[in-house]
């Protein structure tokens with residue numbers, strides 16, 4: 128569904144992503160693991176059209192994504208859940224979710240309402256707090272809201288940037304359950320993580336990014352068996 132080939136991204140005079148090639152097949156969960164500053168967010172921002180690559184190709188459903196506006200990419204079904212559970216703190220939970228559907232036509236109103244119900248079904252706490260400010264949610268709840276908001280755009284491919292970061296162990300477990308549930312519902316997911324345990328629990332294949340380059344890839348199930356290699360530059364063990 129997503130193919131990234133020989134991607135190179137620069138900030139000014141620095142090459143941050145070097146010759147990166149990977150693939151996310153339809154209905155799979157693929158993990159992109161790497162330590163702080165490895166270039167994970169830069170890759171996601173490039174996929175979302177927020178940064179322009181210096182070289183390489185990005186292909187979605189066989190279409191080369193080049194010079195597309197971020198909104199066009201969202202409409203094509205690729206939607207990012209930004210790092211740091213970025214939500215609009217002074218707006219209600221409901222309004223945050225509604226904004227996720229902003230690229231959809233008004234005629235979609237009924238479907239949008241149904242999708243919000245589905246988000247509430249997946250994350251009941253958001254339903255309970257629907258009229259409260261996003262700022263009043265806990266970190267884990269805000270992460271759920273950020274995911275819910277991305278779901279409101281009806282993605283087929285979800286780009287998740289460190290959804291487990293900064294969450295309590297209990298919340299991390301809930302996050303794993305949520306990712307599995309999305310996968311069972313047919314979502315394709317590119318999961319950026321530093322937490323090897325989370326990636327091992329949900330991903331079919333994991334790519335390891337070091338200093339802007341893919342060092343190796345491994346089946347997700349085997350990640351948990353070789354934590355020694357990974358612990359040297361990644362945080363965490365089993366979640």
Ligand SMILES: Nc1ncnc2c1ncn2[C@@H]1O[C@H](COP(=O)(O)OP(=O)(O)OP(=O)(O)O)[C@@H](O)[C@H]1O
Nearest residue numbers: 138143161162163164165166167168169170210321
């Ligand atoms: N706007 C920018 N201008 C210049 N350099 C940047 C910019 N944003 C990020 N970088 C640098 O690019 C590199 C990759 O950063 P990126 O944010 O993609 O890493 P990351 O893997 O997402 O890290 P983290 O796990 O901390 O979120 C880092 O060296 C970072 O300092």
Ligand SMILES: [Mg+2]
Nearest residue numbers: 167168169210
């Ligand atoms: Mg990042």
